[in-house]
Amino acid sequence: NGSLDFIGHRHDLEHAVVWMKDGKVTHIGVSAHGELINTPANQSPLAKEYGNNAYAVVYHKDGVLTH
Secondary structure, X not given: XXXXXXXXXXXXXXXXXXXXXXXXXXXXXXXXXXXXEEEEHHHOOOEEEXXXXXXXXXXXOOOOOOO
C-alpha cells in the first residue's frame, strides 16, 4: 500500500444504496468501513439533499483518520 500504512489504508470500498417509491427517494443507505447505515433520506448522516429529489453522499476525512 505505501509508506503511510501505519495511519490508515489506501483503498477502501464504500457504497451507497438508494430506495425509491413512485420516483421519489425514500431511504438512503451509506457505508463506512463495511457497516451499512440505512435511514430515511432526509435523516441520512452522510447524504445531502440538493432539492428536486437529488442527493449526494459526502465523506469527510477526520484528521489523520479516515471518514
